Amino acid sequence: MRRLAAALDVQPSALYWHFPNKQTLLAELADRIVAARPAGWAGTDGLDDWRDAVRAEAAALRDALLAYRDGAEVVSSTLALGLGSPETVDRLARAVARGGFDAETSRRSATALLHFVLGHVSHEQQRLQYDSLGVLAGGESSPLDEDDPAAAFAFGVDLLVGGLELSRSRR
Amino acid sequence: MRRLAAALDVQPSALYWHFPNKQTLLAELADRIVAARPAGWAGTDGLDDWRDAVRAEAAALRDALLAYRDGAEVVSSTLALGLGSPETVDRLARAVARGGFDAETSRRSATALLHFVLGHVSHEQQRLQYDSLGVLAGGESSPLDEDDPAAAFAFGVDLLVGGLELSRSRR
């Protein structure tokens, strides 16, 4: 809040006329972060395979989160507080629903997908911030690190999509 | 740090003789949190089905994280910093490997599982803390909320396990 105020050339207390507190301000940010999906947006509606639609939605969400420092943390704390719009989970659920799954299954799958996405990108961004701060001096690497984060992300999404596929073939 | 020091009846600065900083102290905590798996420990080795082994490992990890306030956040920040032991991801990978998957697939799957677990439990615990603080006064609920968190967790794990199963049947 103090740094934002300085950037706006006002006193920190000025912010509290516009927002009741920091979390409410962050919720506004979170909505804009997820609303600005950089790629795959227009293409998503044209995909005839529901699996590709889910993959595209997940990838676009990752890109949107990565575009802002601490994007994943801001979005996930906002989600946890019940602030922010339900659009993110709704869009994922709609992509899943194209596979012919019922509303409940779609919503649960979207939730699982979102938890994976937020967990994955959170980790990615924490690492980015830590070594930009030079905290990881010893060159120590997390057991969760991948040389190709995008591929590791896609692997996880594919696993979840595969699970849905299997559950469908069993009906 | 200040509250911990007070609980130990020492000055905050005394802690810095024992630990270089807060994160190192939290890393020690994180190792103990995941080392203390409450249930399913002994039983895990006796399970002949790799899918049950993975499910049991994931459930035990969730229980361990839930047993401490902010457990998921402490563990995930420690993992991101490359501190703490790689035991958590190793044990998940070993459970997956019982399905006959190669080492690389097992490790990647374990990573995806762990990201899901941390994402899910993080959300659970943030909610717990928020409404114990009375922040969620309006009764607002997150679009990620489930009436049965354990079932939602199991659903996500099953999706990931199912994805692995499908990839195996395709070989």
Add this chain to the structure above:
DNA sequence: ACCTGAACACCGTTCAAGT
């Protein structure tokens, strides 16, 4: 070897007062 005391450089938030 282990801890205290005092300080440094921060936080988010409140609230009377200004314009």
Add this chain to the structure above:
DNA sequence: ACCTGAACACCGTTCAAGT
């Protein structure tokens, strides 16, 4: 309507000095 000034109640961390 919008902002300042000053304060409150916090943080993690450092470091000389004590025992």
